[in-house]
Amino acid sequence: MGKARQKIVIAGGGIGGLSAAMGLAGKGFQVTVLEQSEQFGEVGAGIQIGPNAFHAMDYLGVGDSCRAKAVYIDKLIMMDGLTGDEVAHIDVNEPFRARFGNPYAVIHRADLHGVFLDACRANADVTLITRQRAVRYETSASGARVITEKGDVFEGDAVIGADGVRSKIREQLTGGDELKLSGHVAYRAVLGIDEMPEDLRWNAATLWAGPKCHMVHYPLQGWKTFNLVATFVTDISNVGTNEPGTREEVLERFGHIVPRARKLLEVPKSWRRWVLGDREPIENWIDGRVVLLGDAAHPTHQYFAQGACMAMEDSVMLAHQLEVHGGDFAKAFAAYQKARIVRAYRVVLSSRMIGRHLYHAEGVERLIRNSIMGAKTQQQFYDGLAWLYGGNGLTEVAA
Numbered sequence: 001m002g003k004a005r006q007k008i009v010i011a012g013g014g015i016g017g018l019s020a021a022m023g024l025a026g027k028g029f030q031v032t033v034l035e036q037s038e039q040f041g042e043v044g045a046g047i048q049i050g051p052n053a054f055h056a057m058d059y060l061g062v063g064d065s066c067r068a069k070a071v072y073i074d075k076l077i078m079m080d081g082l083t084g085d086e087v088a089h090i091d092v093n094e095p096f097r098a099r100f101g102n103p104y105a106v107i108h109r110a111d112l113h114g115v116f117l118d119a120c121r122a123n124a125d126v127t128l129i130t131r132q133r134a135v136r137y138e139t140s141a142s143g144a145r146v147i148t149e150k151g152d153v154f155e156g157d158a159v160i161g162a163d164g165v166r167s168k169i170r171e172q173l174t175g176g177d178e179l180k181l182s183g184h185v186a187y188r189a190v191l192g193i194d195e196m197p198e199d200l201r202w203n204a205a206t207l208w209a210g211p212k213c214h215m216v217h218y219p220l221q222g223w224k225t226f227n228l229v230a231t232f233v234t235d236i237s238n239v240g241t242n243e244p245g246t247r248e249e250v251l252e253r254f255g256h257i258v259p260r261a262r263k264l265l266e267v268p269k270s271w272r273r274w275v276l277g278d279r280e281p282i283e284n285w286i287d288g289r290v291v292l293l294g295d296a297a298h299p300t301h302q303y304f305a306q307g308a309c310m311a312m313e314d315s316v317m318l319a320h321q322l323e324v325h326g327g328d329f330a331k332a333f334a335a336y337q338k339a340r341i342v343r344a345y346r347v348v349l350s351s352r353m354i355g356r357h358l359y360h361a362e363g364v365e366r367l368i369r370n371s372i373m374g375a376k377t378q379q380q381f382y383d384g385l386a387w388l389y390g391g392n393g394l395t396e397v398a399a
Contacts, residue, residue, distance in 0.1 A: 001015040003029045005028070005029075005030055005031045006028075006029050006030070006157040006158075006327055007029070007031075007032070007155070007156040007157050007161070008024055008029050008030070008032070008157060008158050008159070009031075009032050009034065009145070009146050009154045009155070009156035009158075009159050009169075010032065010033045010034065010078050010154050010159075010160040010162055011022075011034050011134035011137075011145070011146055011159065011160065011161050011162060011163045011167075011169050012033075012034070012035070012036075012134070012163035012164055012167075012296065013033050013034070013035030013036075013037075013040050013116045013128065013130075014042065014162065014164060014294070014295075014296025014311075014370050015042070015109075015112060015113055015116060015158060015162070015294070015308045015311055015312065016162040016164075016293055016295060016296070016308075016311030016312075016315065017033050017035075017036075017162035017163075017293075017294070018033065018040075018113070018116035018117060018119075018120050019032050019056070019060055019116055019311060019312045019315040020160050020293055020294075020311075020314070020318060020319075021116075021118060021120050021123075022060045022061060022062065022116060022119055022126070022315070023059070023060055023128045023315040023316055023318060023319030023320075024160075024318070024319055024322070025120075025125040026060070026061065026319060027319050027322055027323045028125075029125065030125050031125060031126045031127070031320070031329075032126075032127045032129060032154055032156065033120065033127070033128050033129065034129050034132040034133075034134055034154060035083075035125065035128070035129065035131075035132065035162075036132065036133035036134075037128045037130060037131070037133070038130055038131055038151075039130055040113075040117050040130065041113065042109045042110045042112070042113035042114075043187070045108065045109060045188050045220075045227045045228075045229070046106055046107070046108060046109065046189045046218060046220050046227030046229075047106070047108070047109045047112060047207055047305070047308055048075075048104070048105075048106050048191075048218075048305035049066070049070060049104070049105045049106065049107055049109055049112075049308075049309065049316075050063070050104055050305065050306065050388065050389050051100035051101060051102035051103065051104065051389045052100075052102075052309055052313065052388060052389050052390070053247065053308070053309040053312055053313075054067075054102035054103065054105075055101070055102060055316075055333065056309070056312035056313050056315065056316045057312060058102075059073050059247040059319075060116075060119075060312065060315060060319075061119065062115050062116060062119050062331045064106065065118070065119070065320075066112060066115050066116045067105075067200065067220060067257065069104050069108075069111040069112070069115065070103060070105035070106065070107045070223065071102075071107065071109055071203075071219050071220060071221075071223065071254060072104075072105050073092060073104065073105065073106060073203050073204050073205055073218060073219070073338060074091070074092065074093055074203045074204055075089045075090065075091055075202075075203075075204040075205075076089060076090040076092060076104070076204065076205050076207075077089040077093060077202070077204045077205070078207050078209055078364075078368060078373060079207065079208045079209065079261070080208075080209060080274045081208040081209055081210030081211075081213070081214065081215075081254075081256075081261055082210060082211070082256070082257070082258065082366075083180050083258065083259040083369075084096050084258040084260055084261070087209065087266075087369070087370050087373050087374055088097070088312060088373040088374050088376060088381075089204075089337070089379055090378065090382075090385075092104035095382075096382065099104075099382050099386075100382075100389040100390060103166075105220070105263070106205060106218045106220060106227070107220070108220050108221055108225075108227075109308075111221070111282060112308065114241075116351070122195070125215075125292050129154075131150075132148045132149075132150065132152060132154075133148055133149040133150075133168075134146045134148055134149075134161075134163055134168055134169060135147060135148060135149050135291050136167055136169075137159050137160070137161075137172060137285055137287075138166065139288035139289045139290050139351070140288070140289070141288075142157075142289075143155065143156060143158070143159070143289055144156055144158055144159040144288065144289035144290050145159070146159055146349040156289075156330070156347065157289065158289040158329045158333075159289060159290045159291075160290075160291060160292075160293050160318070161173070161290060161292045161296045162249075162292075162293045162294050162295075162296055163292065163300040164294070164295045164296060164297045164299075165179065165277060165278075165279075165296075166179065166286065167292070167295070168289065169292065169296060170292055171295045172287075172299070173284075173285070173286075173287045173290065173292065175207075175213065175279065177279055177282065178275055178279070178280075179277045179278075179279060179299075180278055180279055180280060180303060181275055181276075181277045182275075182276045182277060182278070182352075182355065183233055183234055183235060183272070183364045184229065184231055184232070184233055184234070184275075184276040184301070184355060185232060185273055185276070185301070186229055186230070186231045186273065186274045186275070186276055187229065187231070187245045187249075187250050187271045187272070187273045188227075188228070188229050188271065188272050188274070189228045189242055189268035189270065189271050189272070190220070190226070190227055190228070191225060191226045191228055191267055192224070192225055192226075193219075193223060193224055193225060193226065194216075194260035195226075195267050196226045196264075196267075196365075197263060197264060197267075199260070200217065200261075200264060201219075201226075201259075202323060203219065204218065204308055205217075205218040205305075206366065207284070207359065208216065208257065209360070209361070210254070210256065210257050210360075210368075211230040211256065211357070211360065211361070211362030211363075211366065212232060212233040213230070213231065213253055213254055213257070213360065214230075214358050214359040214360060215228070215229065215230040215232065215254070215257075215261065215264070215265065215387070216228070216229045216231075216232055217229075217264065228264065228265075229266055229302075230250050230253075230254060231276070231359075232253040232254070232342035233360055243272065243273055244270070244271070244272065244273070245271035245273035246274060247266075247268070247269075247271065249268065250265050250271060251265055260304075268369075271340050272278070274302055275380075276301050276302065276355075277299065277346055278299045278300050278301055278351075278352070279298075279299050279354055281298070281321065281341075281345040281348060282350070283341070285297045285333075285337050285341070286333045286337060288332065289329050289335065290336070291318070291333045293311065293314045293315065293318065294307075294311030294314055294315075295307060295311065295341075296312070297344065298310060298345055298347070298348050300347055300348040300350075300351045301352060301355050302351070302374050303351045303354040303355045303358075303359060304347050304350055304351045304354060304388075306347045306351070306388070309346050310343075310347055313343075313344075314336075314338070314340055314344070317336050317339050317340055317341070318332070318336045321333075321335040321336045321339070331347050346387075348389070349380050356371070378388060
């Protein structure tokens with residue numbers, strides 16, 4: 001494959017960066033991953049994994065490890081937060097698995113990240129370095145380098161910007177495009193199984209949809225815990241990332257929701273809150289020997305539960321194209337971008353629409369949503385998700 005032992009530097013040690021490292025090391029590259037924090041780890045709670053993510057994880061060699069830590073739910077359920085009635089559900093049992101070739105599951109974000117971290121640590125071609133925040137890059141005809149906040153320089157034949165929604169690599173590549181705050185704030189908590197009300201201990205990813213708010217809950221960690229996320233629309237603009245939230249604010253924002261659902265929000269003793277943001281789609285992720293991946297390329301709201309999944313798919317496609325093009329970065333990066341850009345931004349724009357018109361609908365729009373969703377058959381739901389879960393070529397790459 002091209003030059004022997006080409007070296008790639010990855011900025012960012014999240015799920016995107018580590019999955020890229022596994023994909024590239026699997027193709028014979030030597031990879032260095034730079035993480036800004038004091039240790040590799042993942043902030044957050046639960047994450048949903050669609051069949052397309054399992055396709056990617058299998059390709060990257062961690063599918064079985066992830067399956068061992070996942071919880072396999074039976075359904076995706078939407079409840080009407082005003083009436084307490086079920087709007088619709090999607091069965092994710094055997095017919096779903098047969099249709100899409102893999103299951104639908106939920107997992108703790110730290111467990112998923114840990115699987116990739118263990119795989120990277122076990123791979124001699126991956127070097128993991130902490131306390132190094134990428135702040136800029138330099139690229140030439142023969143290579144690229146990352147300069148960190150400390151002033152250290154990491155040289156490679158190419159650089160992957162996988163440094164998340166506030167990516168410094170993207171900022172330089174684009175000249176600085178604005179983070180688009182949604183006005184949506186997500187409160188997150190993890191409950192012990194004994195804290196979860198018995199009448200809501202469902203083996204499902206359940207969404208309670210209310211006017212300008214919604215909440216989601218599902219089991220994690222072998223049914224030892226439950227993930228709880230409460231999201232509402234607000235004009236607050238100064239909310240940060242992973243900061244403490246207040247119980248009073250959550251209860252106030254969900255005061256109009258049926259008691260059966262609202263009582264769940266009274267349980268957590270502490271909350272962490274995030275402001276949700278994304279960026280406008282851009283047509284170019286490449287600057288010479290530098291390319292963007294994951295949230296750095298296409299940050300998205302969580303409403304499609306596909307942020308980490310898209311990053312893993314990126315990693316598969318990037319590794320595949322570098323193999324196909326024999327380590328020719330210019331050709332491989334161009335092919336990777338072409339293969340990913342429409343699909344990734346379809347998720348970004350679809351997530352915006354879901355948040356605006358489906359999960360937070362009010363008035364007549366809510367009635368229309370309930371009517372349309374409630375009338376769908378399981379086959380119609382599956383057909384509507386085929387573009388996403390079918391892999392869009394990923395299954396062929398991963399075969």
